[in-house]
Amino acid sequence: MIDYDKVLSSKIKSIKPSGIRKFFDIAGTMEDVISLGVGEPDFNTPWAIRKSAIQVLERKHIIYGPNKGIAPLRNTISAHIEKKHGIKYDPDKEIIVTVGGSEAIDLTVRGLLDPGDEVLVVEPCFVCYAPLVELAGGVPVSVPTRIENNFKLTLEDFKDKITERTKLLILPFPNNPTGAVMTRKDLEPIAEFIRDTDIMVLTDEIYSELTYGMKHFSIIELEGMKERTIYVNGFSKAYAMTGWRLGYVTAPAPIISQISKIHQYGIMCSPFISQNAAVEALTACDAEVAKMVDEYNIRRRYLVGEFNRLGLTCFNPEGAFYVFPCIKSTGLTSEEFCERLLFEERVAAVPGSAFGESGEGYMRISYAYSLKHLMEAIKRIEKFLKKLESENES
Amino acid sequence: MNDIIKILQQNARISNTALGEMLGITAEEAAAQIENLEKSGVIKGYSVIVDDDLYDKSTVYATIELKVTPQRDCGFDDIAKTIMMYDEVESVSLMSSGAYDLAVEVKGNNLKDVAFFVSERLATIDGILSTSTHFILKKYKEKGIFIDCEEHDERGLC
Numbered sequence: 129m130i131d132y133d134k135v136l137s138s139k140i141k142s143i144k145p146s147g148i149r150k151f152f153d154i155a156g157t158m159e160d161v162i163s164l165g166v167g168e169p170d171f172n173t174p175w176a177i178r179k180s181a182i183q184v185l186e187r188k189h190i191i192y193g194p195n196k197g198i199a200p201l202r203n204t205i206s207a208h209i210e211k212k213h214g215i216k217y218d219p220d221k222e223i224i225v226t227v228g229g230s231e232a233i234d235l236t237v238r239g240l241l242d243p244g245d246e247v248l249v250v251e252p253c254f255v256c257y258a259p260l261v262e263l264a265g266g267v268p269v270s271v272p273t274r275i276e277n278n279f280k281l282t283l284e285d286f287k288d289k290i291t292e293r294t295k296l297l298i299l300p301f302p303n304n305p306t307g308a309v310m311t312r313k314d315l316e317p318i319a320e321f322i323r324d325t326d327i328m329v330l331t332d333e334i335y336s337e338l339t340y341g342m343k344h345f346s347i348i349e350l351e352g353m354k355e356r357t358i359y360v361n362g363f364s365k366a367y368a369m370t371g372w373r374l375g376y377v378t379a380p381a382p383i384i385s386q387i388s389k390i391h392q393y394g395i396m397c398s399p400f401i402s403q404n405a406a407v408e409a410l411t412a413c414d415a416e417v418a419k420m421v422d423e424y425n426i427r428r429r430y431l432v433g434e435f436n437r438l439g440l441t442c443f444n445p446e447g448a449f450y451v452f453p454c455i456k457s458t459g460l461t462s463e464e465f466c467e468r469l470l471f472e473e474r475v476a477a478v479p480g481s482a483f484g485e486s487g488e489g490y491m492r493i494s495y496a497y498s499l500k501h502l503m504e505a506i507k508r509i510e511k512f513l514k515k516l517e518s519e520n521e522s
Numbered sequence: 523m524n525d526i527i528k529i530l531q532q533n534a535r536i537s538n539t540a541l542g543e544m545l546g547i548t549a550e551e552a553a554a555q556i557e558n559l560e561k562s563g564v565i566k567g568y569s570v571i572v573d574d575d576l577y578d579k580s581t582v583y584a585t586i587e588l589k590v591t592p593q594r595d596c597g598f599d600d601i602a603k604t605i606m607m608y609d610e611v612e613s614v615s616l617m618s619s620g621a622y623d624l625a626v627e628v629k630g631n632n633l634k635d636v637a638f639f640v641s642e643r644l645a646t647i648d649g650i651l652s653t654s655t656h657f658i659l660k661k662y663k664e665k666g667i668f669i670d671c672e673e674h675d676e677r678g679l680c
Binding site: 166432499 | 525533536542543544545677
């Protein structure tokens with residue numbers, strides 16, 4: 129018998145599986161569960177993009193393509209960022225197309241970290257950062273944000289955590305799971321501080337197109353920040369293209385030239401059909417995106433209103449497609465609350481604690497669902513809260 | 523499209539409170555906007571979408587294509603207005619097809635009822651040249667709502 133425990137690396141064994149996944153494996157075995165858990169759009173990819181992919185299949189030879197991504201897509205990405213942020217990236221030297229935003233993050237941390245290097249991970253945040261940093265030999269240092277600041281990052285939150293080993297600050301805004309966004313005013317003091325250090329910034333802006341009532345602002349727009357920033361974005365959320373697996377990194381040329389080696393040896397190149405279709409996404413789908421944003425916004429306002437009405441205080445998230453209501457008033461922990469909500473009322477939400485300790489006392493509710501679905505969920509949550517209330521009284 | 527209309531088209535029974543939240547206005551403002559839309563005639567009424575296979579299996583629906591001689595000064599309006607007064611008639615639309623002029627949806631208790639309604643009431647109206655009846659066997663989707671199948675969510679949980 130092979131002892132697989134000896135076969136596997138101790139590093140990979142030490143990595144914890146995703147807290148989201150654990151919870152939903154249970155939900156998957158239950159009947160009549162109404163889920164508020166997923167992190168991908170309920171819309172289908174706009175038809176123009178799908179049509180373009182069909183044309184590629186019909187007319188083109190499906191090849192590997194260049195390591196860094198096909199030139200038309202890199203050119204389009206460059207033009208897109210310039211249009212949105214007024215910052216120009218050289219399509220040949222400063223852009224690489226990746227397999228989703230996740231690979232982009234993986235490439236960055238692997239490319240930057242030496243063993244023992246510290247990475248400031250702003251929490252609550254998507255579950256991949258800390259494990260990827262650990263796999264790259266780095267040390268994740270959690271930087272909790274606070275409800276008093278609407279879960280925005282302030283300089284005070286991380287200033288004291290900086291050591292001589294601090295190499296990277298991961299800036300995940302618009303934020304999953306809180307929906308918080310950072311404005312120019314919020315980012316300026318952070319940029320001013322970073323400019324005097326050797327710390328690099330990884331800005332994960334995968335939700336950049338999904339903001340409500342305001343235009344997204346990127347840290348790359350601030351003076352001196354383009355050369356200190358690795359910018360990550362992708363097609364999954366804005367264009368409802370999760371299954372196409374396409375993201376990108378833009379960064380100073382010396383960084384792109386090094387991290388593209390990891391991509392070259394480990395991945396080769398991003399999916400050729402997806403890359404061709406993605407050109408269409410960036411050039412011809414603004415109206416489609418606006419339509420989706422309008423629909424998300426209706427759901428967002430509804431949920432914020434309802435959770436506040438139910439007594440689960442919910443700050444007004446201005447980005448992504450999540451709301452992050454506070455469940456502390458119930459006296460339960462996030463895990464207890466979500467577990468009982470699942471077993472007793474069959475509603476699946478993700479406990480805030482899955483996104484870092486600072487998420488404790490909250491739950492993540494995705495609104496990538498139809499209004500009909502959300503209204504049923506709210507009905508069930510209301511029933512559950514009434515039950516909790518009567519339990520507490522007796 | 524007006525957001526209120528968009529939401530009501532998905533669910534006309536939504537409360538004013540929920541509607542107000544979705545639009546970022548108060549429940550009273552939502553109620554006032556609906557009242558305006560009703561008064562100005564934009565909203566004509568509210569209905570319910572029923573799965574007849576579960577509710578009343580014997581109900582029969584048919585689409586009737588009518589060829590009509592248009593009349594001086596009023597075109598097809600007069601005949602359309604005559605047809606729409608029948609209780610059996612669910613909808614009347616003027617078409618641009620060339621093959622026929624009016625599409626009429628008729629509801630009846632059984633096949634015979636519908637067939638006789640067409641031959642005795644519709645076909646005999648002055649100006650109607652011909653009728654062609656198509657019985658509806660199954661409805662899959664109506665007014666944007668799935669009738670035949672449940673929506674299935676294949677998404678995972680990343």
